[in-house]
Amino acid sequence: MAKDEPWLEQIAWGPDGLVPAIAQDTRSGRVLMVAWMNRESLRLTRETGRAxxxxxxxxxxxxxxxxxxxxxxxxxxxxxxDGDVVLLEVEQEGGIACHTGRERCFYRQLDEAGRWIETDPILKDPEAIYGGGR
Amino acid sequence: MAKDEPWLEQIAWGPDGLVPAIAQDTRSGRVLMVAWMNRESLRLTRETGRAxxxxxxxxxxxxxxxxxxxxxxxxxxxxxxDGDVVLLEVEQEGGIACHTGRERCFYRQLDEAGRWIETDPILKDPEAIYGGGR
Structure with missing residues (x-):
């Protein structure tokens, strides 16, 4: 597989075979989340057009x-x-990327007093997203 | 030090004491770069107002x-x-974040044929930035 997909081999995969991937909303420009990718996940991302x-x-x-x-x-x-971080420009279905039901995972901001303040609202109850059995 | 700065202890530092930090340009919204931080670097970032x-x-x-x-x-x-990735919203002096002399490190984009294409221009010769002795 790798031989057929040289673009994957131009990536500086970590010792665990992973690189971090940032998802950024194309419309708002907001950084939504960071997750990890291996070769297969990035190959599938390209193939399917979905993260x-x-x-x-x-x-x-x-x-x-x-x-x-x-x-x-x-x-x-x-x-x-350096070839060791991927950036995805995405359209976020439902406008919710975070498992907490918020638009983005970066919903906390450091204030002047040195406290992490939650600045973003919960748009949908996680129980309603994932079901109560979780 | 750590006891005086509980906000630092709310971060899920990796086993190496580091977390990745994303720098995003506040004006253009562009993701400029990703680097690493330890407690001291993040403390200094807050204290000095510079990354x-x-x-x-x-x-x-x-x-x-x-x-x-x-x-x-x-x-x-x-x-x-998850408390394990930091996002900085920054004003980038000179409009150049990348050591290649480009605005951002994410200057390559995958095209439909599966090739990494350089989409962003070099704004300043790295030799002029860092001097020829580098």
């Missing part, structure tokens, strides 16, 4: 939105100068 | 712009839901 990550906790491919429906349509795939 | 990273290759604090002059003024410090 596929590698879940380190579950040790399996994670088709973003597979439970929540909050898929990410990928408009562009970018790579940094 | 300070931890250089993994040089194993020392890296005051962004110390050689190039391309400092980053920090407008906001954000944290993600």
């Amino acid at each position: 596929v990550y590698w879940s380190r906790s579950r040790r399996r491919l994670w088709h973003k939105g597979e439970e929540s429906g909050h898929i990410q349509r990928v408009c562009a795939i970018r790579l940094d100068c | 300070v990273y931890w250089s993994r290759s040089r194993r020392r604090l890296w005051h962004k712009g110390e050689e190039s002059g391309h400092i980053q003024r920090v407008c906001a410090i954000r944290l993600d839901c």
